[in-house]
Amino acid sequence: MTKRGILLRLLMGELGVDPKLETFRDRLILQKSVYLLQGLGLPTKFGYGWYLRGPYSPALTRAVFQEVVEAERHEEASHEDYLLASETREQVSVLKRLRRQALEVGLAEDKWLELLASMHFYKNAMYFPQEVSCKRGDAKWLYGKLPVGKKESFTEEQAMKAKETLSSAGIW
Amino acid sequence: MEIVDTPTFQRLRRIKQLAMASQVYPGADHSRFVHSLGVFSIMSRLVTRLNQLASKEVLVADQEKLRLAALLHDIGHYPYSHLMEHVKLPSPKGEAASTAIEPKGTADHGSETPGEYPAHEDLGAWIIKQRKDVSGVLEGYGFDPEEIGSTILGKHGGKGYYNQLATSSLDVDRLDYLLRDAHYTGVPFGGVDIEYILRSISFDREQNICLDPKCTASAEHFLLSRWYNYQAVVYQKTVMGMEALSRQLLQELVNRQELPQTQEEIYRLADSDGGFLTFDDQFVDSKIRALAADVLTSDPVGAPLRAMAYALLNRVKPRCVFEAYEEPRPHSNSTEVELFDRQVPANLDSWADKFDVPRRFWLMADSQTRSLEEVRRYGSLTDEMADKEGVASELSQAAKKVIRIKKPDGNSRFLVDEPTSLLNQLWESKFRVVRVYVLFPEEVRMVAGSFVGRQGRLRFKRRAQQIQAGISGDLGLAEH
Numbered sequence: 263m264t265k266r267g268i269l270l271r272l273l274m275g276e277l278g279v280d281p282k283l284e285t286f287r288d289r290l291i292l293q294k295s296v297y298l299l300q301g302l303g304l305p306t307k308f309g310y311g312w313y314l315r316g317p318y319s320p321a322l323t324r325a326v327f328q329e330v331v332e333a334e335r336h337e338e339a340s341h342e343d344y345l346l347a348s349e350t351r352e353q354v355s356v357l358k359r360l361r362r363q364a365l366e367v368g369l370a371e372d373k374w375l376e377l378l379a380s381m382h383f384y385k386n387a388m389y390f391p392q393e394v395s396c397k398r399g400d401a402k403w404l405y406g407k408l409p410v411g412k413k414e415s416f417t418e419e420q421a422m423k424a425k426e427t428l429s430s431a432g433i434w
Numbered sequence: 435m436e437i438v439d440t441p442t443f444q445r446l447r448r449i450k451q452l453a454m455a456s457q458v459y460p461g462a463d464h465s466r467f468v469h470s471l472g473v474f475s476i477m478s479r480l481v482t483r484l485n486q487l488a489s490k491e492v493l494v495a496d497q498e499k500l501r502l503a504a505l506l507h508d509i510g511h512y513p514y515s516h517l518m519e520h521v522k523l524p525s526p527k528g529e530a531a532s533t534a535i536e537p538k539g540t541a542d543h544g545s546e547t548p549g550e551y552p553a554h555e556d557l558g559a560w561i562i563k564q565r566k567d568v569s570g571v572l573e574g575y576g577f578d579p580e581e582i583g584s585t586i587l588g589k590h591g592g593k594g595y596y597n598q599l600a601t602s603s604l605d606v607d608r609l610d611y612l613l614r615d616a617h618y619t620g621v622p623f624g625g626v627d628i629e630y631i632l633r634s635i636s637f638d639r640e641q642n643i644c645l646d647p648k649c650t651a652s653a654e655h656f657l658l659s660r661w662y663n664y665q666a667v668v669y670q671k672t673v674m675g676m677e678a679l680s681r682q683l684l685q686e687l688v689n690r691q692e693l694p695q696t697q698e699e700i701y702r703l704a705d706s707d708g709g710f711l712t713f714d715d716q717f718v719d720s721k722i723r724a725l726a727a728d729v730l731t732s733d734p735v736g737a738p739l740r741a742m743a744y745a746l747l748n749r750v751k752p753r754c755v756f757e758a759y760e761e762p763r764p765h766s767n768s769t770e771v772e773l774f775d776r777q778v779p780a781n782l783d784s785w786a787d788k789f790d791v792p793r794r795f796w797l798m799a800d801s802q803t804r805s806l807e808e809v810r811r812y813g814s815l816t817d818e819m820a821d822k823e824g825v826a827s828e829l830s831q832a833a834k835k836v837i838r839i840k841k842p843d844g845n846s847r848f849l850v851d852e853p854t855s856l857l858n859q860l861w862e863s864k865f866r867v868v869r870v871y872v873l874f875p876e877e878v879r880m881v882a883g884s885f886v887g888r889q890g891r892l893r894f895k896r897r898a899q900q901i902q903a904g905i906s907g908d909l910g911l912a913e914h
Contacts, residue, residue, distance in 0.1 A: 264545050266531040289776075306531055311803060311864075320803075323775035331780060343538050350534040389861075391851040 263340050266306065267329030269350075271341040273299070274330065276354050281334045283326065287372050292326065293318055294375035295357060301382060301433040302353040312388065314411070316380035356431050363427050367420045374424075377416050381424045384408065385434060401425035437505060438471070440567040441711050446470055446508060448714035452615060453515045454676040455667055457749055459619035462667075466508045466515070472610040477504035479632050480599065480606060487636050500599060502577060503585035504606050509568070510558025510704075512551065513718045517680050521688050522548035524695055552697055559583030561704055598643040604631070604653065604837050612660055621666045623659040627652045638846035644838035645849075653837050653849055654856050657806050664865065669801045675752040675871045678797035683722065683742045690739075692721055722747055729882045738794045741878040750878050752797055752871035753898035756905050760803065760866035773909050774800070774868040781908065789872075789901045797871040804865045807836060807850050807857060872901060 263271065274281050277295050279288045297310055297317045308325070310317040333340070346354065364374035384404045390397075397403045405413070405421040428434040437443055446467035455462040481497040512518040552560075562568055562579045569579045581590070590596040599605060609628055616624020634649035645653055667673065687693045694700045704710050725736075725743035744750065756778065760771045778798065786793040838846035839855075850861040877894045 264531075265535060269531045269535050272535060283776075305534055320771075320775045323772065324779065327776050328779045335780075344535045345538055347534050347536050389850075392847055393851070 263329050263333050263338065266325060267333065268341045268344050269306070269346075270296075270326050271330045271333070272344060272346050273354065274326075275341075276346070276358075281330055283331055289323075290315060291372050291375060293322060294372075294379040296322055297379045298357055298360070298375070298382065298433070299353050301386075302356055302431065304350065304353055310383065310387070312383060316376050316412075317383040317387075360427055360431055363423070367423045369416075369420065373415070377420060377424045378428060380408065380412060381405075381421060382428055382433065385425075385428075436571045437502070437568065440571065442509065442561065442565050442568050443467075443470075443506075445711050445714055446511065448716055449511050449513060449515065450715055451515065451611070452619075452667070453517050454680060455615075455619060455670075455673050457676045458670055458672050459621070459667065461620060462615070462618045464614065464618045466511050469611060469614060470505055470508050472614055473507060473606050474501060474505040476606045476609050476628070476632070477501050477599070479629075480635065483632055483635055484637075496593065496596070498575075499577065499582060499585065500596065502572070502582050503596070506558065506562055506568070506582060507586050507607060508554070508558065510552075510554040510556070510561050512554060512557075513713060513715045514680060514684065516554075517677055518684050518693075518718075519551055519554060521551065521681065521685050521693070523550060523688065523697070524548070549697060551694070551700055555587050557700065557704060559587050560701065562586075564705055565710075595637065595641055595643050598835070604643070604645075604656070605835075608660065609656075612656070612663060615663065615667060616659075619667050621663065623662045623666065626656045626659050631656065636840060638838065638840055639844045640846075642838055642846055644840045644846035647839050647841075650839060650849065650852060650855055653839075657837070657849075657857065661804075661806055661863075661865070664801075664804055669865075669867050671754055671757075671869070672751055674799045674801075674867075674869060675754060675797070676746065676749075678799040678869075678871055679742060679746055679752050679873060682794070682797055683739070683746060684718070686739050686742070687718075687721060729878065738792060738875065741795075741875045742873065744882055745873055745878050748881060750873070750881050752795075752873040753894065754869050755872050755898055755901045756868075756870035758868050760864060771866060771868055773911075774798075774870075777909060778870060781905075785901075785905065785908075789904060791872050791874065791901075795873040795875060797873065799869045799871065801865070801867045805861075806863050807848075807861050870905070872898060874898075 271281060273296070274292060277291060279292050279295075283289050283292065294316065296304070296306065296308060296319070300306060300308065308319040308322040310319045312318075360378060361371050361375065364371045367374065369377065381401065381404060384407060385398055385401075388398075388407075390407070401422055401424075402418065404425075405418050408416075408421075425434060444467070447465050449466045450456070451464050451466055451469050452459075452462045478501055481500050485494065485497065551557075559580075560583070562572070562583045572579045572582060584590045585596045588597040609631070612626060613624045613628060616622070630652050631645065631649055634646040634652070635643060636646065638644045684693065688695065694703055703713060722743045725740045726747045728736075729740045729744040731737075731740065745752070756774070758771045758774055782796050782798075783793055785791075786796060837849040839849050839852055840846050849855055850857045852858055874894050874897065877891065880890065
């Protein structure tokens with residue numbers, strides 16, 4: 263495995279994600295977690311675009327399947343000779359704290375991560391016309407801009423809570 | 435003209451603009467040389483136009499620099515154009531992920547992600563500074579080679595509009611290649627009114643390049659033409675398959691150490707007197723010809739490489755066995771495309787066994803996501819964002835690449851924001867196609883051994899269809 267693969271494998275361990283990534287839930291948690299971790303300073307540079315379930319990186323999917331899942335299939339365990347650097351552990355710790363707040367808003371962790379990542383993406387990366395772009399700091403306004411499907415899955419209150427959570431982590 | 439006469443610039447005659455497109459469009463044999471002259475010509479007309487707008491003290495001094503940057507923008511291109519740029523090198527690229535982990539003991543056995551050759555723009559900027567035939571001419575006329583190189587990279591610190599002219603949705607490079615590629619391929623997407631676009635260019639209050647509102651339709655036509663050009667030429671099924679084969683072959687040549695192994699080696703080559711001048715399409719072609727000549731040799735060592743070389747030389751096409759398009763609607767999540775990312779790489783080994791085609795003959799091709807306008811992937815620039823580092827800096831750079839339309843108050847707005855513009859409705863459209871191809875070594879040997887008519891090759895077409903059905907079944911896809 264490359265060092266990038268080792269990093270992803272270690273992160274999956276911390277996130278409680280099965281390295282075989284057989285379930286959609288695990289794949290979603292990994293995608294949104296890496297997205298938020300990059301916002302917290304993780305030095306990987308996976309590019310994300312907007313997809314049905316929020317920000318998604320095809321490159322991350324390729325990397326994790328080609329390296330981590332393949333290594334798992336061959337029972338390769340080179341990641342066991344490494345641990346996360348202290349700065350990375352700190353970033354993961356912040357992410358875990360954000361995840362725990364799912365309980366407060368009555369969402370499953372994967373749904374909460376989806377909301378956090380989606381609100382973050384809309385705030386920081388989604389295109390809006392110049393005349394209205396200044397409103398992107400207004401979480402209520404952003405919630406109104408989410409696709410219909412997202413508004414059906416998440417309430418405005420939950421979106422406000424997502425904004426507060428991201429702000430508390432310094433990445434809103 | 436002195437620049438054009440330098441051996442370094444003449445090298446561009448021997449690098450095709452469109453790599454494998456001539457496999458489908460036989461007329462598409464034009465070179466980077468003629469394209470570079472075309473870009474120079476467009477820039478010359480453009481600076482004449484800009485000079486009519488602003489005070490001569492601002493622009494006259496810059497005219498020649500812009501024209502030189504246009505002329506030299508492709509000077510660093512590799513043989514086979516973009517195909518060689520992304521081969522994986524044995525040497526690592528020293529990635530940032532290494533800083534996020536640490537070894538437990540003393541053993542540090544994790545490999546680095548393979549590096550790649552320098553981007554051709556970076557190599558070009560370096561060549562302009564280092565190769566004496568080019569830098570000597572520039573300095574002889576009082577130009578700074580470094581400044582010309584920065585303009586090509588879109589990183590000119592002093593003059594923002596330099597960068598916009600060099601690297602934007604409406605930059606001179608795109609204006610030339612759209613028309614030129616359409617002309618040589620014969621596809622009907624090149625009828626864009628370039629002259630009107632050039633006449634309509636001006637500055638807004640913040641010195642951004644923008645277009646007169648009357649030019650909106652022409653600008654839309656340009657973006658749409660480029661969109662269709664991608665689909666008809668660049669990502670045409672056979673073109674993509676032959677380019678996937680070329681990439682595989684180039685990778686094999688790197689692995690055999692027949693091509694430079696490190697970034698440093700590339701820069702040494704670019705600095706050498708004779709070596710770089712012969713680092714062109716013919717250099718790679720000669721290696722392919724040598725391999726292909728022995729395709730019928732019974733020695734199993736090197737047989738796959740010889741088969742690939744023969745196939746490339748003689749247009750034995752890889753056959754498409756999987757294809758998926760990302761849906762154009764902006765908020766879709768195409769399951770089949772995600773399968774390509776997730777399951778296809780993991781299944782290739784088992785499919786190679788199952789369908790009895792050696793793994794090295796399975797080729798993956800990915801257009802990556804393309805959009806009508808760059809803004810789709812990036813947010814709009816606000817002052818708040820511009821003050822932040824990282825993502826905002828990237829957004830800031832991206833925002834400068836987007837086509838702008840001048841407003842009556844002298845400011846400008848993005849074309850995609852114009853309520854009456856078609857782009858306002860379509861800007862979210864995206865395009866991505868992913869394909870898996872198989873090259874049948876038996877088909878290559880059959881073609882090499884004797885003339886094989888259409889009937890003889892039909893069985894390989896049927897075999898490809900069987901593999902396609904098998905893959906769809908394995909991936910749980912419905913039959914189309």
